[in-house]
Amino acid sequence: MKLLKFSTVNQKLDKLALEVHKQKGIYLNVYSVSIPSGRAETCPYADKCKAYVDNGKLISNDDYVDYRCYSASSEARFPSQLKQRDYNFDLLKDCNNDVQELTTLINASIPIEAQIIRIHVGGDFYSQPYFDAWLNVAMLNREIRFYSYTKSLPFWVNRLDSIKLGEFPNMELIASRGGTKDKLIDEHQLKEAVVVYSEKEAKERNLEIDYTDYLACYGKESFALLIHGTQPKRINKFRKLINKLNISIEAIEFFKNKVLTPKQK
Numbered sequence: 001m002k003l004l005k006f007s008t009v010n011q012k013l014d015k016l017a018l019e020v021h022k023q024k025g026i027y028l029n030v031y032s033v034s035i036p037s038g039r040a041e042t043c044p045y046a047d048k049c050k051a052y053v054d055n056g057k058l059i060s061n062d063d064y065v066d067y068r069c070y071s072a073s074s075e076a077r078f079p080s081q082l083k084q085r086d087y088n089f090d091l092l093k094d095c096n097n098d099v100q101e102l103t104t105l106i107n108a109s110i111p112i113e114a115q116i117i118r119i120h121v122g123g124d125f126y127s128q129p130y131f132d133a134w135l136n137v138a139m140l141n142r143e144i145r146f147y148s149y150t151k152s153l154p155f156w157v158n159r160l161d162s163i164k165l166g167e168f169p170n171m172e173l174i175a176s177r178g179g180t181k182d183k184l185i186d187e188h189q190l191k192e193a194v195v196v197y198s199e200k201e202a203k204e205r206n207l208e209i210d211y212t213d214y215l216a217c218y219g220k221e222s223f224a225l226l227i228h229g230t231q232p233k234r235i236n237k238f239r240k241l242i243n244k245l246n247i248s249i250e251a252i253e254f255f256k257n258k259v260l261t262p263k264q265k
């Protein structure tokens with residue numbers, strides 16, 4: 001049986017392992033598994049983050065995005081990374097969205113020594129059966145902690161009742177704005193990661209910045225993520241402006257509308 005390829009190579013995963021040691025005094029093995037970033041079939045609800053690689057080239061509508069998908073930029077730089085993600089997605093597609101087949105494939109692929117798994121550094125939950133398969137896998141592997149950022153909010157909301165009932169205590173989901181279904185975050189009070197453009201902005205918003213993925217993996221409250229990676233010029237301009245000025249949230253919103261407002265889709 002062909003298996004999905006998991007990865008340990010990621011700066012943030014290393015930082016998470018160190019932070020877990022700092023907080024809990026134990027070293028845990030952290031893995032991730034990904035599919036290609038930003039394609040309509042892998043990130044069905046991506047909107048103002050959307051970027052993907054086509055024929056080795058990064059495709060991004062820089063006049064429209066609020067932040068450019070960091071994972072897609074990384075795929076453009078490291079073709080072997082994209083190759084691994086394509087391989088994974090091909091295997092998953094072969095399951096034809098059958099929950100049982102997906103569950104079996106994912107479950108069999110989990111590295112034996114994994115103790116924390118980040119689902120998707122690249123890609124997102126692309127269908128309800130695929131989302132449900134991950135919930136099944138979490139149930140089958142109670143000793144492993146799973147976490148995932150997602151814009152595929154409708155799949156999460158459809159299972160909110162059983163998640164709230166505590167059926168998946170080892171699965172931590174974090175809503176990420178910039179998708180086409182952002183309204184579900186407020187409607188259902190989902191835990192979210194707010195992308196901020198400066199440390200000051202996080203402070204103004206009363207949000208702790210997660211530098212290590214620890215708050216994503218273990219926290220129960222929303223938190224901030226400092227924008228990173230290669231970003232389009234207009235976003236860098238906005239980032240510099242916000243960093244220079246000691247301004248209120250109202251002023252940040254004002255400048256966001258002026259400098260950052262998407263010009264076209």
Ligand code: SF4
Pocket residue numbers: 037038039042043045046047049050051069070071072121122123124151
């Ligand atoms: S949903 Fe995530 S992986 Fe997909 S394009 Fe947006 S930021 Fe990238």
